[in-house]
Amino acid sequence: MSDDAGQNWIEGLLDILREAVEGGEPGQGTAFLDGTGADGEDNHGLLATLTRLGAAEASREVNGTSVAGQARHTALHMEVVVRWERDGDRGPFDWKGSFHPAEVSSQEWVDLRARVRQAYDDLVAFARTQADLPATGDATGGLAGAIAHVAYHLGAIRQMVKALGHPA
Numbered sequence: 001m002s003d004d005a006g007q008n009w010i011e012g013l014l015d016i017l018r019e020a021v022e023g024g025e026p027g028q029g030t031a032f033l034d035g036t037g038a039d040g041e042d043n044h045g046l047l048a049t050l051t052r053l054g055a056a057e058a059s060r061e062v063n064g065t066s067v068a069g070q071a072r073h074t075a076l077h078m079e080v081v082v083r084w085e086r087d088g089d090r091g092p093f094d095w096k097g098s099f100h101p102a103e104v105s106s107q108e109w110v111d112l113r114a115r116v117r118q119a120y121d122d123l124v125a126f127a128r129t130q131a132d133l134p135a136t137g138d139a140t141g142g143l144a145g146a147i148a149h150v151a152y153h154l155g156a157i158r159q160m161v162k163a164l165g166h167p168a
Helices: 009-022 046-051 055-059 067-087 106-129 137-163
Strands: none
Touching: 009 046, 009 106, 009 137, 046 067, 046 106, 046 137, 055 067, 055 106, 067 106, 067 137
């Protein structure tokens, strides 16, 4: 997190989203995740967590869902936040269906991880277009909701990774 008292409100929120998706800055303190080592090891962010799994592991059912399903749903949510705020797209959105398919091939797993990254990058880019505008309930609520949603699913995925026998 930044100590810059003059930090824009968007950047403050994006610091938390970045930690959830990219993990902590190596060797630095964190807001809520376990710290990433100075050597970059032990990154607990969403992208690093997903990268540590192969397609077969990501496809295994754990308590009625899979890591791949959770990742797909998380990507859709970030995409919808941008579409909702930027484009006025109010859906309908297939939230339940966004967890499927639960199984992925090796290439689908690569593509899904790229989709998560792209959805995150697009959300960050959109949020930064709002930086010079007054903070509104829609803007802060949308971004805060995205952060909470990503953090929730990161926690679910990390628990699933433990159940799969990986260190979280």
